[in-house]
Amino acid sequence: MFAREGYPFILGAAALAAIGFTMALRLRSWPLWLAAIVLTVIALSVAWFFRNPTRVGERGASVATAPVDGEIVMRQIAGLVARRISTDSKSGDAPQHGSRMGLIRFGSGVHLVVPRAAKRRVMLGQRTRAGEMVIADLPVS
Numbered sequence: 001m002f003a004r005e006g007y008p009f010i011l012g013a014a015a016l017a018a019i020g021f022t023m024a025l026r027l028r029s030w031p032l033w034l035a036a037i038v039l040t041v042i043a044l045s046v047a048w049f050f051r052n053p054t055r056v057g058e059r060g061a062s063v064a065t066a067p068v069d070g071e072i073v074m075r076q077i078a079g080l081v082a083r084r085i086s087t088d089s090k091s092g093d094a095p096q097h098g099s100r101m102g103l104i105r106f107g108s109g110v111h112l113v114v115p116r117a118a119k120r121r122v123m124l125g126q127r128t129r130a131g132e133m134v135i136a137d138l139p140v141s
Contacts, residue, residue: 005086005103006050013043050103055131064114064136066128072135115139 002010020036023029057065087102095101118136122128128135 001052002047003050003052003103006046010043010047010050013039013046017043055129057129057132058134062138062140063134064112064118064138066112066130066133066135069130070128072122072124072126072128 017036017039020032020039024032024036089095089101112135114136115138117139120136121134
């Protein structure tokens with residue numbers, strides 16, 4: 001359901017929201033109710049970021065599949081808090097098509113390099129879904 005790396009962030013955000021609601025209830029303060037609602041929206045956003053859905057899409061040696069959900073851009077720079085990257089694979093592991101390889105926390109700096117001879121299936125600005133959308137057809141060698 002959620003990426004294991006996200007649980008500390010999800011639980012921390014949910015705890016802050018719960019504290020906010022507890023304080024709002026005890027002190028009967030509308031600014032605290034507003035703060036608690038904002039903290040709940042933040043907690044839900046954090047949970048949404050760390051979701052880990054099962055993805056099914058076209059597979060095979062002749063296609064390059066989107067590595068992340070996002071938008072096709074020419075160049076993208078990861079955000080300030082995207083400094084921590086965790087990987088699920090070990091050195092020497094062979095990647096499996098469509099499998100989860102790791103997580104860039106609160107970031108989006110993934111580059112997919114394909115051969116020039118690949119036939120592109122996407123356009124700039126198009127939204128992608130990890131493991132589902134084919135980015136390009138790869139040349140047969």
